[in-house]
Amino acid sequence: MKLFAFGFGFTALRLVDIYADEFERISGTVRHAEKRDGLHRQKLDAYLFDAVEHSEIASRIKEADVLLVSVPPGRSEDPVLSAFGQQIEASTARQVVYLSTVGVYGDHGGAWIDEDTAVSPQVDRAHARVTAERRWKDVAGDRLAVLRFAGIYGPRRNALARLRDGNARRIVKPGQVFNRIHVDDAAQAAMAAIDHHKGGTWNVCDDEPAPPQDVIAYAASLMGIKPPATEDFATAKMTPMARSFYATNNKISNARLKRDLGVELAYPTYREGLEQLWNAREGRPV
Template sequence: MLLVSVPPGPNGDPVLAAFGSQIAASRIRRIVYLSTIGVYADHGGGWIDETAALSGDGRRRMRIDAEAQWRATAGERATMLRLAGIYGPGRNALINLGAGTARRVVKPGQVFNRIHVDDIAAAVAAAFAHPKAGIWNVCDDEPAPPQEVITYAATLMGIAPPPEVAFEDAEMSAMARSFYATSNRCTNARLKQDLGVALAYPTYREGLGALWRGGEGQ
């Protein structure tokens, strides 16, 4: 079995560039590639599943191309796990609020999908155990506007949330702004039905609550 979490670069997938021929000729039964839900085209906040159209440029195009490269190399052995925005210990809204870096950027109609790192681990284990390869979204049950997550984290901490800032007025890097180029509600129905994954943190509320009780942001 092989788990690949290395992101692609401008020259393609670095793992395949270095070891592609060996991987193609190997007897590895299952290869799990950690991709991203960022490969999907914008659907204006609508619900989408793994059959939705792919589109993008820059980093998104690199991921789309990397998925295709892995399927071409590994064939039916290649599973794609398309991860939502990752949070967990050391990487969450509580930490950002405590550091004074959290912002409530508001873009009407914008939602993001999230997943706790523990639930990613469960999805990876389930993908390796599954008898067939496939493509699965790894996200929680509730896509939500980013400002709502910051507000909830502030409530847990007993502090006032930062003021809202319109997306058009927010100072952001080109990379940060690129995340707002698409707004999709990704369903995890196949993750649950096919792989039998029961999310430990079905929404950001359970996830942030557990992190707060564990000392994050305090």
């Protein structure tokens, strides 16, 4: 099985790390030459997503059995479809796996929602995701598997590291909860979608939507330190981007992920995930 990844990002690289033996060839794109050269040293075929290497990318699309797409859409277009839409539509790849976000659902006031919930994006980046999902469906048809991810955490991207670096905040908005997903479980879900051989849409998240301040407090308890003081969301100084994440409040169901794709989460809540990371020495002094 040959895999081509548009975007060797956090989840795609974790998929490669864990499941490399499942593929006879792995290749993909990056934005910067430094990252390309680093991946070459790891024996991965990586190509710059620019006009210079488009012919090589087109050749890899043609031979791929699976296309994995983690490149986010721009404000007005999806860069992958703009550059390679015709080649993807004509490809013989049996599966196209598109990594999206639960942000497409918009705000449901803390209610439980699932994949049958209508999308209702409320910020520009979520609108772009909805448009991109629809465009990918037009191009890939029944081959398209859409994975809508909650916030992904893992090595170097977690509450432990933020506490160590002095960047963690406990901002409290009453009733606010978020789902999240450990990167290992994100990679597991992507591999399960590849093995499923069918299209569909699945939420990829943990079992327990939780207040963000509780996650920071638990991480602090693992580190044996006092958590930061709580801050009221209404008066906290935040960037517009950071504040926008609090505009949606949902409890996301992952039942279909478990039922259809057979995924058994290694880290069903933030507690197991943070414990694993702490035991792997995350959050320790650099």
